[in-house]
Amino acid sequence: MMRRLYLIRHGSADRRVNDVLQTSLGPQADPPLDETGREQARLLTRRLLLMPAPAAVFCSPLRRARETVAPFAEATGTDVTYVEDLAEWYGGAWEMKEFEDIFRDHPEVAGLVRSQDPIWHLAPGGEDQISFQRRVVDAVEDALARRPGGDVWIVCHGGVINGYVGSVVGIRDQEMFMLPDNTSLNTIVVDGDDRHLWFLNDTAHLSDPHLFGGAEGPPLYSPAHPEHEGANPVAVKFLSEEWAEALKNELNASPAFKDAAAGKTAAIQQVIAGSDGETRYWITIADDAIDMGVGDTPNPDATISENYDTAVALAKSELSPVTAFMTGKIKVAGNMGMLLGLQAVLSLLPAAMAAIDVEY
Numbered sequence: 225m226m227r228r229l230y231l232i233r234h235g236s237a238d239r240r241v242n243d244v245l246q247t248s249l250g251p252q253a254d255p256p257l258d259e260t261g262r263e264q265a266r267l268l269t270r271r272l273l274l275m276p277a278p279a280a281v282f283c284s285p286l287r288r289a290r291e292t293v294a295p296f297a298e299a300t301g302t303d304v305t306y307v308e309d310l311a312e313w314y315g316g317a318w319e320m321k322e323f324e325d326i327f328r329d330h331p332e333v334a335g336l337v338r339s340q341d342p343i344w345h346l347a348p349g350g351e352d353q354i355s356f357q358r359r360v361v362d363a364v365e366d367a368l369a370r371r372p373g374g375d376v377w378i379v380c381h382g383g384v385i386n387g388y389v390g391s392v393v394g395i396r397d398q399e400m401f402m403l404p405d406n407t408s409l410n411t412i413v414v415d416g417d418d419r420h421l422w423f424l425n426d427t428a429h430l431s432d433p434h435l436f437g438g439a440e441g442p443p444l445y446s447p448a449h450p451e452h453e454g455a456n457p458v459a460v461k462f463l464s465e466e467w468a469e470a471l472k473n474e475l476n477a478s479p480a481f482k483d484a485a486a487g488k489t490a491a492i493q494q495v496i497a498g499s500d501g502e503t504r505y506w507i508t509i510a511d512d513a514i515d516m517g518v519g520d521t522p523n524p525d526a527t528i529s530e531n532y533d534t535a536v537a538l539a540k541s542e543l544s545p546v547t548a549f550m551t552g553k554i555k556v557a558g559n560m561g562m563l564l565g566l567q568a569v570l571s572l573l574p575a576a577m578a579a580i581d582v583e584y
Contacts, residue, residue, distance in 0.1 A: 228422065229368065229412040230278075230377045231385045232268070233404045234288040235261030236568055240487065242320060245286060249314040249351060257291045258568060259480055261406065264430060268407040269295040271429035271436040272377075278302075279374025282367045284310040284381060292407065293379040304379075309363035312381035313356050313399070316349025327561030334560045344399050353399045360387035368414060376414075385410050392419045405430075405544060431541060459583040462539065463496060463503045467582060468516045474576045475514050481576070482512045484568040492563075493524035498532035509569065526558035536584050541574040 238258035245254040257265060273296065283293050285306045297304050318326055327333055336343045344353055360383075367376055378384075386400050392412055395401045404410055404425050411422040429436050460466040475481045489510050496503040506521035507514060530538070534553045537543035545567075548554045556563060563570075 225373065226413055226415045227279075227373070228375045229364070229414050229419075230375065231364075231388060231410040231412070232292070232377060232379045233382055233385060233406055233408050233410070234284075234286075234292040234379060235264040235268070236406045236571070237261060237288040239565075239568075243287070244320070245311075247285070247308055247311055247314070249311075250316070250349070251319065252286065252311060252314060253319050254287045256287050259483055260568060260571065261288065262291070264407040265292045265295055267429045267433050267436070268292065269299060270433070272296045273299065274436055276375060278377045280305065280367065280371040281377045281379070282307055282310060283379040284312070284384070286311050286381070289379045289381065305367075307363055307367070309359045310378060310380045310384055313344065313383040313387075314351040315344075316347045316351070318347040318350060325561075327559070337560055338556075340398075342397065342399050353397075356383070356399070357387040357391060360384050361391050364388045388412075389421065389424070393421055459581040462536065462582050462584045463505060463518070465518050467580075468505055468518055470580045471573070471576055472514055472516050474579055475572065478572070478576065481514070481569070481572050484572060485509055485512050485514065487512075488566060488569060490526075490562055490566055491521050491524045493521055493527040494535075495527060495529040496532055496535045497529070503532075509566070524558065525562050526556060526560070528554055528556055528563075530554040539574055539577050539582070539584075541578070545570065 235257045237255045241255040243254045244251040281304045409426040413422045492507045505518045507516045
């Protein structure tokens with residue numbers, strides 16, 4: 225009998241929290257979900273409630289995974305089995321480090337990331353890739369064996385998803401061949417001893433929530449100025465000074481942005497190539513606030529380059545930044561670690577743009 229295995233990544237985590245969980249491998253970083261992650265979990269739950277009930281639900285013991293599955297379990301009374309071997313890759317000395325620190329201590333990492341080469345072997349005391357994949361595959365196969373009939377859901381981590389899916393599709397010597405988005409569904413069809421890939425990185429519940437039960441409840445990003453809704457404000461042209469000013473004001477009035485930007489400092493140059501030449505704008509983040517404008521910023525920490533069509537697709541949330549980077553649609557020069565550490569901040573930009581009237 226054919227059935228499905230759903231590997232579901234946890235929601236966005238609050239990396240400012242330095243909690244740890246003692247596991248058999250050692251102390252592992254154990255942050256909770258942040259505000260965005262909790263909203264992602266809510267939208268995921270709406271979707272899961274519309275799917276055929278699973279035969280079993282398994283979960284990593286790490287808090288970000290437990291908090292992701294909790295709304296569904298509470299709504300349905302479903303028992304969740306927590307399995308230590310579904311925890312994320314153990315990074316040894318890297319466990320509690322920010323990307324910026326890793327890039328500083330290991331300058332070669334930036335080049336390896338850009339060329340899509342493995343980096344885990346550089347982590348002192350970290351779990352080697354072969355051992356990690358073996359424990360992940362064994363844990364997932366054990367979960368399937370414990371529930372021989374019906375679909376199985378596993379709420380886990382990006383590394384775990386890569387480890388198992390990589391074994392199914394024959395990826396070798398590469399720890400992370402894809403970067404699954406938060407709360408994405410990654411689906412494997414199970415037919416006896418056969419396993420084949422069905423779907424990767426499905427986040428329709430985030431991009432198209434109306435497909436899963438309407439739009440009740442707060443959106444992932446609440447407009448900072450709801451009193452303007454329905455007032456037919458004048459449209460601002462994409463990449464204009466007016467656009468930059470409107471977007472800056474929207475973000476700076478948002479509690480979600482202030483929470484994500486707390487303690488962050490960055491200067492980013494954006495270069496957009498169009499048919500009429502380049503458009504350049506800059507973003508600076510400091511003191512829990514953003515500033516931005518058209519032109520250049522001196523001494524940027526990083527420069528991001530893309531064409532106009534890619535910039536529009538990113539602004540409209542038609543393309544994820546991770547996919548754009550991995551497919552070469554955006555190029556990054558400078559401090560890659562800083563940008564990775566700003567994911568929670570930068571992920572709020574498209575939703576903020578959706579809250580203003582933009583002419584593309």
